[in-house]
Amino acid sequence: ETVLTQSPGTLSLSPGERATLSCRASQSVSSSYLAWYQQKPGQAPRLLIYGASSRATGIPDRFSGSGSGTDFTLTISRLEPEDFAVYFCQQYGSSPYTFGQGTKLDIK
Amino acid sequence: EVHLVESGGGLVQPGRSLRLSCAASGFTFDDYAMHWVRQAPGKGLEWVSGINWNSGSMGYADSVKGRFTISRDNAKNSLYLQMNSLRAEDTAFYYCAKGRGYSTSPADYWGQGTLVTVSS
Numbered sequence: 001e002t003v004l005t006q007s008p009g010t011l012s013l014s015p016g017e018r019a020t021l022s023c024r025a026s027q028s029v030s031s032s033y034l035a036w037y038q039q040k041p042g043q044a045p046r047l048l049i050y051g052a053s054s055r056a057t058g059i060p061d062r063f064s065g066s067g068s069g070t071d072f073t074l075t076i077s078r079l080e081p082e083d084f085a086v087y088f089c090q091q092y093g094s095s096p097y098t099f100g101q102g103t104k105l106d107i108k
Numbered sequence: 109e110v111h112l113v114e115s116g117g118g119l120v121q122p123g124r125s126l127r128l129s130c131a132a133s134g135f136t137f138d139d140y141a142m143h144w145v146r147q148a149p150g151k152g153l154e155w156v157s158g159i160n161w162n163s164g165s166m167g168y169a170d171s172v173k174g175r176f177t178i179s180r181d182n183a184k185n186s187l188y189l190q191m192n193s194l195r196a197e198d199t200a201f202y203y204c205a206k207g208r209g210y211s212t213s214p215a216d217y218w219g220q221g222t223l224v225t226v227s228s
Contacts, residue, residue, distance in 0.1 A: 035214035044218035095167030
């Protein structure tokens with residue numbers, strides 16, 4: 001099974017700042033099948049990025065994904081108040097489709 | 109509009125069984141893979157199982173393999189999760205999620221979840 005490790009565990013930033021979240025895999029992720037999700041309290045997760053760098057439908061362009069192999073990054077260029085949430089990465093290149101443990105992005 | 113509604117959750121004793129259902133609408137159900145993902149209260153996400161569009165391929169988390177069975181009925185636009193030999197650590201919200209494609213794909217729409225509590 002592919003283990004995903006996200007860092008940092010918590011990221012404290014202010015609106016308008018740039019956020020950089022990391023996801024590292026224990027083995028290469030097949031075909032860059034790496035996704036990012038956002039989850040707010042009491043809500044289901046929302047797909048942000050798939051294929052490591054493609055934005056899902058309706059996702060603002062301040063969200064971008066990059067990386068390949070074992071190292072992936074989610075960048076939020078200018079934080080909006082609604083972006084403060086928990087972010088999870090997931091690999092879906094090989095079963096089981098594992099998730100990272102999450103990064104909590106909170107307001108500084 | 110895509111709509112996914114889970115049902116079948118509740119309180120169950122350890123060792124017993126439970127069957128979750130997910131009713132799908134707003135998209136052509138038999139064109140897409142489907143997933144079950146769970147989240148223990150206050151914890152992270154765990155992918156439980158997935159099934160491709162025609163039930164030709166299924167996958168399971170190691171933690172549930174041999175105990176849980178995923179299935180779908182394309183005629184009824186429904187997804188199921190049969191959970192046997194339940195354990196306390198299976199306690200979680202269980203989400204039904206639509207795959208973005210017909211096979212290997214992430215989940216692009218999610219239901220609101222159903223809570224399963226395993227306790228004596």
